[in-house]
Amino acid sequence: MGREFLEIFEEWAEDYDKTVTGRDPEYIEVFRDYQTILQAVSDNSFGNILEFGVGTGNLTEKLLDKGHRVIGIEPSSAMREITKAKLPESIVLDGDFLHYPKPNLPINTIVSTYAFHHLTDEEKEMAVNQFSMLLTTGDRVVFADTMFESVQELQRKIDEAVEAGFTNLAEDLRREYYPLTKTIEKIFVENNFTINFKQMNEFVWLIIAKYQ
Numbered sequence: 103m104g105r106e107f108l109e110i111f112e113e114w115a116e117d118y119d120k121t122v123t124g125r126d127p128e129y130i131e132v133f134r135d136y137q138t139i140l141q142a143v144s145d146n147s148f149g150n151i152l153e154f155g156v157g158t159g160n161l162t163e164k165l166l167d168k169g170h171r172v173i174g175i176e177p178s179s180a181m182r183e184i185t186k187a188k189l190p191e192s193i194v195l196d197g198d199f200l201h202y203p204k205p206n207l208p209i210n211t212i213v214s215t216y217a218f219h220h221l222t223d224e225e226k227e228m229a230v231n232q233f234s235m236l237l238t239t240g241d242r243v244v245f246a247d248t249m250f251e252s253v254q255e256l257q258r259k260i261d262e263a264v265e266a267g268f269t270n271l272a273e274d275l276r277r278e279y280y281p282l283t284k285t286i287e288k289i290f291v292e293n294n295f296t297i298n299f300k301q302m303n304e305f306v307w308l309i310i311a312k313y314q
Contacts, residue, residue: 115180128268134303139246146244149210155217159185175202199229210241218247219280234293243311249281
């Protein structure tokens with residue numbers, strides 16, 4: 103997951119939980135219904151789980167509470183430390199979407215929240231291809247991530263952020279690799295998945311991709 107953004111992850115770690123609970127005006131809409139989004143990912147997951155972009159462990163906690171075996175992958179040492187303090191029983195390894203310790207158990211669900219957009223579209227293709235090698239028929243990928251239906255929609259969100267004085271959000275939207283829904287669909291279909299989308303707020307979509 104975009105190691106070029108690692109410094110940002112490290113800086114954000116301490117304030118991340120405050121941001122996702124709506125205490126940062128710039129990101130209120132990005133994280134609106136955050137708990138509902140996490141629950142949707144959890145509810146659509148099964149079996150042994152590989153989680154990318156663990157962050158501060160909020161999804162991990164829900165998955166562990168449901169009795170899943172979870173292997174977490176997180177490039178930020180600061181975020182790994184927070185997760186381990188919060189969830190001492192968790193397994194969180196250093197890695198990203200493209201480079202990570204291969205799991206030593208069969209994986210049924212690959213999950214991620216607010217992270218896949220840190221990859222370029224080419225890197226997303228590489229990651230999904232790797233997912234297809236880990237899964238068997240009936241297994242799935244369940245992601246919640248920021249994406250847009252058109253380039254015009256993304257530009258409109260940038261313009262709205264600038265007008266509102268949300269300079270950090272505007273910079274995020276310009277800098278990171280937010281995909282189009284049609285691009286995500288193409289990538290998964292070409293790697294033998296069926297895919298369904300559900301919009302969760304103005305920024306975030308839930309995708310459920312089942313391996314055939």
